[in-house]
Amino acid sequence: MPQCGIDYTNSLPDECLALIFNYITTTNDRNNSSLVSHRWLRIESQTRTSLTLHAPSYLPLSRIPSIFTRFNSLTELVLRCDLYNTSINDHKLSLIASRCPNLTRLELRMCYNITDKGMAILSRKCKKLKKFLCFGGGFKAKGIITLLDGCSSLEELSVGYLDSGRLFEPLIIGSSSLKTLKMTRLSGRDWDTCLEMIAVSALSSLQVLHLEKLLYCTNTGLICVVEHCKYLKKLCIDNCEWGEIGNEALIAIAKYCLNLEELVLIGVDACRISLEAIVVNCRKLERLDLCESKAITDVEISYIAEKCVALKKLLIKECCVSDKGIEAFAMGCSTLVEIRVTKCENVTHEVKDRLRARRGSLVVELDAVTTKAMNAIIGEVQEHAAEVPPAAGHVAVAEPLNQSMYLLDLEAIVVNCRKLERLDLCESKAITDVEISYIAEKCVALKKLLIKECCVSDKGIEAFAMGCSTLVEIRVTKCRNVTHEVKDRLRARRGSLVIELDAVETEAVNAIICESGAQEHVAEVPPAAGHVAVAEPLNQSMYLLDLGS
Template identity: 95%
Template sequence: MPQCGIDYTNSLPDECLALIFNYITTTNDRNNSSLVSRRWLRIESQTRTSLTLHAPSYLPLSRIPSIFTRFNSLTQLVLRCDLYNTSINDHNLSLIASRCPYLMRLELRMCYNITDKGMAILSQKCKQLKIFSCIGGGFKAKGIITLLDGCSSLEELSVGYLDSGRLFEPLIIGSSSLKTLKMTRLSGRDWDTCLEMIAVSALSSLQVLHLEKLLYCTNTGLICVVEHCKYLKKLCIDNCEWGEIGNEALIAIAKYCLSLEELVLIGVDACRISLEAIVVNCRKLERLDLCESKAITDVEISYIAEKCVALKKLLIKECCVSDKGIEAFAMGCSTLVEIRVTKCRNVTHEVKDRLRARRGSLVIELDAVETEAVNAIICESGAQEHVAEVPPAAGHVAVAEPLNQSMYLLDLGS
């Protein structure tokens, strides 16, 4: 019989144990495993590749080296603050960047104390950066251009809640390898001109585009973009309350974006003519979200049910449809796997029963818990998905809580 109290993993090399940790995917299992011994804690930390760090200005400088010595294999990092605290500054960012030589994805959230100097530091120390995302920030055009010069392999750019969207024009124009572009709530009064310059200069390889709540963005700018982005696979347009993008742009999308697989329209009053063009030309369309449009009626929905040949997922939110339009999917669109209908006043639960009687395998959700349609499009960045909570190292007081499936929050308060 084997003797009790013997740890047979001690005979395993660190490299083998590290491989085992890569197969531990759940939060609790990975967290508990790291508490078995100091050796397991060390190896678990070294195999972790993604971290979300609460980064207010009171984050002690003495903590930064120890944190990033412990997690020395990071490829993805989120630095986040909030409206109630000032964020870390350029000096903090310099210490962090110097400890993350393999960083490929960086997200800055509400870090308003990071300036052009901080962006210059990133360009020098994180040259492998492929994905950059920021929600708010204190940097301007000079810092963005500097980041571009040092991160020539940038593939994904996401910017939001900044003082002027035009400041990012030089970055986008110079990013010939850009595949994903997301712009949210950027100020500026000449977005059409900006998009025209961007499209002509840089976006021929673009595959994912989000235009969300951009002031003064009209059909003109979007048409210019899709004319030059013929490889678009995922497109999200959030018109918000301004509603300056409409059928003219949708017809251009149908004409030029023949490889489109996912389309999200929020606040876009699409008529049957423009939807018909998309359905007929975009034969690879697998996901369609139609939200907050009074122009979407049973006529448009019935046509989609009849003509869509590849559609798998459909979301209808706050549109003027009724049971008649939804019931068209009982016989049409044989490829449909899931349909969600929410906040459509004329749609009743009776249609759910009728659909289920005809198509038992179809997933049907009526007035289910809402999820923003914009977030339905997920970038294929190849990010690691098995990250969990961070257990505190010996002698450190840390509070960890899960942020989402692939990241976690390490709160290092005073």
């Protein structure tokens, strides 16, 4: 803005400013832009098309109109709740649906208070719906069929974590226009029969199919599906818990899915014969993920490197692969752009250097270096157990490398890993103020620290006010005993330290929107990145709006 204080954007018509906002793609930039003035706030809200709303039962009914009056151009909406709260009910869903008649995509997450009545309301008020995603809900077959009757243009259906998963069969069978079908952890005892009925009735135009952890789904059901899916481009099979899908189904995929571009296999023990059939027949295959399979060895990987003519991205996870198999891509598969190898114990960091020496443009991501470093730590702990006592309340247990997890004594890591610059501690009840204080005192090179869902309070975080002088950034999230006051105390002592706390975020967003939906003191209270909030003052009934781009 010129020094004379004249805002030349005031001369721009609203339509022109709205067009400019449409070119701002990141949520953070849009939020920051909306703080310039009330006019910019209004225009930014009117041009936003995607919104995520935290929708617990305590969401005030009086606030819903103001939220959707502000965001009146929505075409995509996510309503989500959590395990600790009950969700909104049919009445509130009705009010939301009446304010969003142009919705084309709706996602419901853990909204167990929404019943068949709510689905009927959606079918009447959101007739343009093309994508419906549901992960946990209280509605049954009647509600699903009603939704289908009102949303005849439905193209994408994703359902998961439902106790009555088989009741979605009528919806799928009646949706002849479906192009995307994703089913995750649905109950039911005869998915083969269900998939056969679905395939014959509805899947002729299907392009994307995800079958993830379906109980009693075998080769028979999948073969019937792929026989009728002539246009299938993306296929994901997560079979890791039951292992009832194997080579017979993969050979059928190779035979019928000639247009396949992406294939994800998790827990599927594919042998060379089935992989050879896929590589030979699926000439358009650009992405291949092979995960959690002991049958995938260097022989299969070398064949893929030799024969795949269009492959661009490859992921290998928890397979019996070594450097020899990975090194085959140094000369083979010239179209490959990116290769990722994770949790393959026989792959070392040396193969990464050899690949880069041959193919400098190839993006190579290996966790072999991390694995090697961790093994060194375990060895050090085992050899010097008497020299390095464990932290209070902990015992360092080093299990063999094929075990799923073992507890590394934090004190041993801090003492021995003198070059440690980044440390993430997530989802552990064993991490308390004692451990965090020790890290603040003893870490000599730490620059970045993340603490998530641990039993930590302000006392532990405040230890970094004086300790760990090298620390540049600290992030604390989902730690309920950490409050926003500790951020002020840290900043008072260490002004240059980057601090991100979701406790502060909760307080800050409460002040952003007043009851009318308009912002007061807009320039004074910046929103947290990616969020706008509407809060009930002076109590805990706060709900968060995660705004899409």
